[in-house]
Amino acid sequence: MAERIDLSGWGRYPTVESRVERPEKRTALRDVVNQDGNPVLARGAGRSYGDASLLDSGGTTLLTDRLNRMLSFDSDTGVLRAEAGVRLREILEVFVPRGWFLPVTPGTKEVTLGGAVAFDIHGKNHHRDGGISNFVREIELLTAGGETVTCSPAQNEKLFWATVSGAGLTGIITEVALELRPIETAYVAERTLKAQDLDDAFALFEEHEPNYLYSVAWIDCLASGDSLGRSHLMFGRHATPDELPTKRQQDPLGYEPDHLASLPFDLPEGVLSEHTVKAFNKLYYARQRKRDKREVVGIDPFFYPLDAIDDWNRMYGESGFVQFQCVLPMEESYDGLKEILAEVQDSGLASFLAVLKRMGPPDGGLLTFPTEGYTLALDIPRRDGLEDLLRDLHETVARRGGRVYLAKDAYLRPDTFREMYPALEEWLEIKRRVDPENRFTSTQARRLGIEP
Ligand SMILES: Cc1cc2nc3c(=O)[nH]c(=O)nc-3n(C[C@H](O)[C@H](O)[C@H](O)COP(=O)(O)OP(=O)(O)OC[C@H]3O[C@@H](n4cnc5c(N)ncnc54)[C@H](O)[C@@H]3O)c2cc1C
Incomplete structure (x- = not known):
């Protein structure tokens, strides 16, 4: 049964x-899909920030949350x-106690397998x-012709690489076979280092990254x-049983998901003034006194610190926010x-x-985001001046040969998008073949002028 509801992404803009x-x-x-020839789009958990999981008019958004077996x-x-509607959280709850972890995980476990594949997500x-x-x-993959096609790096490989990172525009992913990572414990051996500026942060990444599976600042x-550029760098690897405190060694794979609090209402606009944010950032940086700290922490605090507060996106008030993420x-x-940080300031x-x-190095997906270099992601509330700032930031990124992540985007313009994603033409050739009538589209695709 179809119904009409207001939807938005995690940034709550647009609705x-x-x-x-x-x-x-x-x-x-x-x-x-066979019904009436109108546009269709799959939506997972709606954790993309902008308009990638939205379809504004004349079509049907297929919510996949009940397709979760x-x-x-x-x-x-x-x-x-x-x-494809299975959430990463559900996989963790079943498989961590059995000694398996996700091979790649984003900063939230509330995404679906379909959404993860559709943006070829990256992790630490x-x-x-x-x-x-x-x-x-x-x-x-359920295609526009109503057929289900099996795709892999060895079978229908062009369609596979167009779908992985294809933002739902080649069809509906119905099933995913994913290789999990064996682990011995539900804990991470973490090392946190303080960097006093950007030079220091780069030097610490170069020095310590080869020793750790995970890293982020x-x-x-x-x-x-x-x-x-002052920052906290966090490095981690899955802990071995002998690294755990004695009490934890009894049950090294015991996994207790964090679930602490929720934000029951939207914060009024203005609570997040420049002063409060500056004060918060200063406190955060000062929180760790020592330059170098080692500890064994649970999976949730290491990978998903933001999931500890439900609906934290409401902190930005009703107008919402955007996340600007680029890679250079x-x-x-x-x-x-340096240029981008100065522009934001x-x-x-x-x-x-x-x-x-x-x-x-970049992955195989034709519209995949990563490329070898550094990625920066920052949240910006929707206020006056945001559009100008984003236009400037997008131009800076494009001029330097980088790109912005479409999973976070709600503002990129078609010409800048084309400059950032040179494999678009190759991708469009596949799109023309599998979906010549453009059945699969989204508000984002329309904004970016993506059509066969
Ligand atoms: C707090 C937070 C942290 C994050 N951290 C990271 C990170 O570290 N790395 C990273 O890469 N991303 C990160 N993300 C972004 C997130 O991983 C992606 O946006 C992901 O696509 C969201 O999955 P979803 O199930 O919510 O999909 P949705 O947001 O619902 O949809 C995203 C896209 O996937 C398509 N899609 C969804 N399901 C299907 C399907 N079954 N078939 C075909 N297409 C489908 C949609 O059409 C849409 O284009 C983060 C997001 C949040 C909120």
């Missing part, structure tokens, strides 16, 4: 009235086969392992002058990040701590 269906069976999914698991190969191990596509053994993007090629990263639009991460 669009949507005609939605929530099928429970894959046959019902096929019926909607785990189908099989092969303990020899570690391959889990599941429907991108410098080592690349994106999730490197662990996807196979997908089942929280950077205070309001610190300027000599402190520009290695040779442009240092100067480019000049705009006076406050941003909480931003995330800085080193990425490895």
Whole structure:
């Protein structure tokens, strides 16, 4: 049964009235695709920030949350086969106690397998392992013709690489076979280092990254002058049982998901003034006194600190916020990040701590985001001046040969998008073949002029 509801992404902008269906069976999914020739888009958990999971007019948004069955698991190969609506949280709850972890995980476990594949998500191990596509053994894709096509790096490989990172525009992913990672404990051996500026942060990444599977930095993007780029770098690897405190050694795979609090209402606009954000960032940086700290922490605090507060996106008030995430090629990263941080500071639009991460070589997806270099992600509330700031930031990124992440985007313009994603033409050739009438589209695709 179709209904009409208002939907938005995690940044709560834009909001669009949507005609939605929530099928429970894959046959019902096929019926909607075959129905009336109108546009269709799959939506997972709505954790992309902007308009990638939205379809504004004249079509149906298919909510996949009831297509969430785990189908099989092969303990020899570690391959889990599941429907695309399964959330990463559900996989963790079942598999961590059995000694398996996600091969790649984003900063929230509330995303679906379908959404993860559709954006070829990256995690703190991108410098080592690349994106999730490197662990996807196979997908089942429902295409515009109503057929289900099996795609993998060895079978229908062009369609596979167009779908991985294809933002739902090649069809509906119904099933994913994902190779999980064996672990011995539900804990991470973490080392946190303080960097006093950007030079220091880069040097620490270079020095310590080879020793750790995971790395990320929280950077205070309001610190300027000599402190520009000051940050906390976090490195981690899965802990072995003998590294755990004695009490934990009894049950090394015991996994107790964090769930602390929720934000019951929207904060009034203005609570997040430049002053409060600056004060928060300063406190955060000062929180750790020692320059170098080692501890063993649980999976949730290491990978998903933000999930501890439900609906934290309401902190930005009703107008919402955007996350600007870019990646710059290695040779442009240092100067480019300095330029971007200065642009954000000049705009006076406050941003909480931003995330800085080193990425490895690009993955196989044609519209995949990562490229070898540094990525910076920062949240900016929607206030006057935001559009101008983003236009400037996008131009800086494009000029330096980088790109912005479409999973976070709500403002990029078609010409800048084309400049940033040179494989678009190759991708469009595949789109023309599998979806010549452009049945699969989104508000984002329309804004960016993506059509066959
Ligand atoms: C707090 C937070 C931290 C994050 N950290 C990271 C990170 O570290 N790394 C990273 O890469 N991303 C990160 N993200 C972004 C997030 O991983 C992606 O946006 C992901 O796509 C969201 O999945 P979803 O299930 O919510 O999909 P949605 O947001 O619902 O949809 C995203 C896209 O996937 C498509 N899609 C969804 N399901 C299907 C399907 N079954 N078939 C075909 N297409 C489908 C949609 O059409 C849409 O284009 C983060 C997001 C949040 C909120």
